Amino acid sequence: xxxxxxxxxxxxxxxxxxxxxxxxxxxxxxxxxxxxxxxxxxxxxxxxxxxxxxxxxxxxxxxxxxxxxxxxxxxxxxxxxxxxxxxxxxxxxxxxxxxxxxxxxxxx
DNA sequence: ATTTTGACCGTGC
DNA sequence: CGCACGGCCAAAA
Numbered sequence: 001x002x003x004x005x006x007x008x009x010x011x012x013x014x015x016x017x018x019x020x021x022x023x024x025x026x027x028x029x030x031x032x033x034x035x036x037x038x039x040x041x042x043x044x045x046x047x048x049x050x051x052x053x054x055x056x057x058x059x060x061x062x063x064x065x066x067x068x069x070x071x072x073x074x075x076x077x078x079x080x081x082x083x084x085x086x087x088x089x090x091x092x093x094x095x096x097x098x099x100x101x102x103x104x105x106x107x108x
Numbered sequence: 109a110t111t112t113t114g115a116c117c118g119t120g121c
Numbered sequence: 122c123g124c125a126c127g128g129c130c131a132a133a134a
Contacts, residue, residue, distance in 0.1 A: 008131060027116055031130085038117095042131035045114045049132095062116070069115025076115095 003052075011035055012046050015102075019059045022084045023100035024092065026063045033102050044069070059083075065095030 003010040015033035019025050025033075027040035027047075034043065043060075048069075050057035058079045062068035067090065070076035077087050086093035 031116095036130065038128095039130040040116050041114070041129060042116095044116050045130090045132070048115050050115085057115085060115080063118085067115095071115080073115095 008034060008036065008039065008042060009046050012043050013050075013052065013055050016047075016050075016055050016057060016060055018102070019056055019100045021056075022098065024059050024061050024080065024085065024095070024098050025100040026061060027068065028063055029100070029102075030060055032105075059100070061092060061095075065092040065099075066090065067092070 003013055011034040012030055015030045016025070018033070027043045028037065031037055031039045031043045036042070047057050047060060058070065058076045060068065061080075067073060067076060067080075067087070080087050080092065085098055092098065
């Protein structure tokens with residue numbers, strides 16, 4: 001289990017696990033929730049190792065609502081649509097309306 | 109310890 | 122709106 005407590009990996013997974021169904025977050029958001037708002041790079045690398053089914057890694061999308069990457073891009077698109085999201089051919093519609101924001105991270 | 113890579117992001121044309 | 126370039130962080134070799 002490649003997720004020692006206190007590691008960036010564990011924090012990222014915890015953040016992704018906190019994304020409810022029908023909602024999406026960008027790599028930058030996940031990185032910020034993980035405590036490293038500038039580590040979206042590492043977040044993507046970690047997601048690539050996302051072999052844990054307990055983590056809805058398909059809810060992590062690129063900035064601006066882009067699908068981003070995935071082992072099976074088509075599958076990711078279908079999963080998001082299955083959760084009630086409107087996905088275009090390359091980007092998510094109403095992205096701002098479905099973008100997941102951590103409790104307390106909103107405007108203040 | 110240094111170098112390379114990766115499911116990225118933002119800016120410029 | 123699409124492509125090219127640079128910058129950034131962490132893990133692996």
